[in-house]
Amino acid sequence: MTEKQNLSQTFAEHFAVLEKKLNGKSSTPQHKARQEAMNRFKEVGFPSIKDEEWKYTSLTPLLKVHFQPVAEVPALAPVEEDIAQYRAGYPAAAELVFLNGAFSAELSKIFALPDNVFAGAMALAMEDNHPAIERHLGKHVKLDDNGFVSLNSAFLSDGLLIDVPDNTQIELPIHVIHYTSSPGEDAVVAHPRKLVVAGRSASVKIIETHAGTAGSSYFTNYVSETVAADNAQVETYLLQHHNEDAFQITNRYAVLGRDTNAKFFSFDFGGRLVRNDFTMVMNGEGGEGTLNGLFMPRGDQHIDNHTLIDHAKPHCDSHELYKGILDGESHGVFSGKIIVRQDAQKTDAKQANNNLLLSKKALVDTKPQLEIFADDVKCTHGATIGRMDELALFYLRSRGIPAREANNVLSYAFASELVEGVSVEGLRNQLDDYIHQRLEESFSQEK
Amino acid sequence: MSEELKTIETLTKSEYKYGWTTDIEADSAPPGLSEDIVRFISAKKEEPEWLLEWRLKAYRRWLEMEEPDWQNVHYPRIDYQDIIYYSAPKVKDRPKSLDEVDPELLATYEKLGIPLKEQEMLAGVAVDAVFDSVSVATTFKEKLAEQGIIFCSFSEAVHDYPELVKKYLGSVVPHSDNFFAALNSAVFSDGSFVFVPKGVRCPMELSTYFRINSAQTGQFERTLIVAEEGAYVSYLEGCTAPMRDENQLHAAVVELVALDDAQIKYSTVQNWYPGDEHGKGGIYNFVTKRGKCAGVNSKISWTQVETGSAITWKYPSCILQGDNSVGEFYSVAVTNNFQQADTGTKMIHLGKNTKSTIISKGISAGKSQNTYRGLVKIGKNAENARNFSQCDSMLMGDKCGAHTFPYLEIKNETAQIEHEATTSKIGEDQIFYCNQRGISTEDAVNMIVNGFCKEVFRELPMEFAVEAQKLLGISLEGSVG
């Protein structure tokens, strides 16, 4: 059996275990959807580097991992200490903790949420037939895009639902921790899921921290859908702090309505192999969407960001900025596609990808793509790959700043544009400290 | 069609102001091209043997070459046997000073807004006036000579400074470089020669004014500018031609050489006759312009405002050979009616820490086609090369086209390359927005177009920036200016 078949087999076994536990509930529409997704996964399977979209990212290391034979971890729930370091530490409306995709009521806290807002376990919402589930769950992702979306959908039984009704504004951010607990010898697979529905003129900020058990090669296969109705204001921050042996694949979709303003930030620090796919659809006139990302691989980390911004309606603005700071023998990939449909006149789309290589062996592949079918639009794209500006470095040193610090200052300056865009002050300060610390680690190593 | 579009359409229709001819007796070669014609031109100019040999070598090479067809411009095949390769105003002897120049010629330049009498001239601008195939006058020669600066017609340079000409002619654009450069090398008639010696900063703008007058004549001038170590020179060329129903060919070659720490700024305001509103007549402007930053820390900037010609097809380029050398290209290309432009640049990075900037603004109106084509090439030894390119296109009306073809060839991974491109439509939205604030449509168009070109205009020497803005006004707005 090939490695691919092996892993597919493992997932099939996981699915069988899941079905057994259903005890007669296997004919519900929800389970029908799971079966369909599983069948789709069996057809689509894993992508290979022969696929244009996966040209720079090989899944081989993931396929070699030995995963636990069952889908769920034996009841060894992590204690507070495991997740304490990931707690927000700044004012939040709620802090919701998910362990391997399932909501943990004990570890979660609600501080100040308006009564009409739902923020918590999708499982509960499913039981209560929450209208957001029926209307939106699985309605925006495309099962066909790649096997990972199907796989996540096949194991969908819980996850995070945030539903903010019309004209409701939540000023403080909602903080979410997705923790993949993988304490045993064999690695665990988790399929966390998220659905955010923001109503008309609603506003919400969500901060997600992704992390897991140190030293384990677990695999987190994440799918997220965000639906923002007319005039809604949505900000989402994803902070990825997995350990450097872990695997993470994310597939995120966002659909923006008329006059909607949505911002999505990603900060990728951890993971051995990370692949992020983000699709943002500008689906209403006058929308404004921001897609920003910072990725900082080092050692032999591999971080791949694939984005697609689909301008379907006129008068929308999109801003995209991805920056990579790469050290060691790491590999970064950026592929950004912007489609401007024929109807999407007056589109203003800006895309930039800038990369800073801190070491000789770090590598970046960048591929910006524009597909324009409308004739009255403004699209700009730019990509740079560069090393530290020797002249600037020398200038700082000539003013008495030690080389190590000068390096740190200059690399931080490169990243700061993204950090400054973060509107939550507490988070901004944390990122500030963390990025400085990461850079400090880079420059304190002998090269 | 909406009212605004109609307004743009009327505003973009305007008369070519320089379309008249000068009635002057000309000394011309018969039409057609052969070794005999090459010999005829060389003999007319009393050239040394080595130059005749060089011309013949180019001619023989040209015979073996194919006319290129990869460009995004279209024109009927040129009959090279139907062109007059040499035409000069008849004079008994070469005038010794401006006082001896034919008054008819002086009047011609006066009418073009280029007075050649030194006391009437723009202060601080020296002019070489080229009429069809020959240079008719060069101003401020003596004053420049005081600092060792040579500014004269190419023919004079061949006689007076043969060693310099021999050393640099063809050193940047070899005689076999391309089809039109080879043709030029065989039959070039005159042009300007500039030499700025070591450490000298040229105190005034140098300028050549090209005028095509005779019918059926091709203009094949050759310009060579050399800036020695630490020298600086700013040079400008302007061009016009009469309105004629046939197309006329202009195939010039410009070579720039900058040695260590030298800087050359080359600006063009090109306003050859563009043809009429039905696309009849006009100049084919097929020019090879290239500069070599041969020395370390040298810099060459090309600035061009291209409003005329039926077809503009040229890529002023920089070879960045010296370490830390800098190449710049700033361009505004305006096409209207049936004009076509395929222009851009090549930045060839060979030295370390070389830097290039490309700012291109294309404006298309009427039924015209406007193409930006640019190459950025980073050689394998060009450590830390940097390039920034920005290509903006503006469409006026809905029958014109804008195209952008950036090419990148990167052989060294330390390169930093940035590229930005935009395409926008001037039209109802912008004009209505201005109207709604109380600004008239005419002022609005003027404001929008000049705003769009601002980054290029500010690179021009002041006097010419004003001229360029006016020219743009004439090309696009008619009644404005």
Next chain:
Amino acid sequence: MLEIKNLHASVEGKEILNGIDLTVNAGEVHAIMGPNGSGKSTLAQVLAGHEGFEVTDGSVTYEGKDMLELSAEDRACEGVFLAFQYPVEIPGVSNTYFLRAAVNAQRKYHGEEEYDAVDFLSLVKEKMKIVEMDEKFLNRAVNQGFSGGEKKRNEIFHMAVLNPKLSILDETDSGLDIDALRIVAGGVNKLRSKDNAIVLVTHYQRLLNYIEPDFVHVLYGGKIVKSGGKELALELEDQGYDNIREASDSAVAV
């Protein structure tokens, strides 16, 4: 100040305004609401003189003059201001330069002396405070690289500088977050006076929590189908436009 009677307007032969009647007096604030495609933005653009729309019937009298006879720039000079739903970018033309050209065109129209750069700058700096705008926006090209919220704020800044008699704000609140909405609304409230009038075209009732209108009108099918006070807006937000739709569609059917 403004009297609209039986106004019909169409674009490419398709009728969009279908008999609008509206009277606005000095000192009043009117809000015009309605579902997508009801003709709100068309009304705003027709009043400002956009030539893409053809007025097929009816009249618009402004300060005793036949407004439909005036060009867009003359209307502007007469004191009609439109805050655009999608403010237009003009690359390479700075905000200050643009505004000075506009103010001077308007002053010239009234036979007044034009401002020089220095006097104008001090006027502008005064007005920036109204919308809490940073001075860096003065030197940036008109609306270029502005975020959606900044563009909308810039429109109100233009309004403050041009000091119009009649301001039509076309969805100036759309896409704004709460903070930006407060600033924009605060600016409008500061500019509100007994001598001028404001017409707010809006899609979302939220705006009216910040700018209190004297009258609310519902536009549907190119006609004002209902008018009332502020409470009408709340009613609409709660019940949506379905009732309005049914009522007016059935009225047409009968």
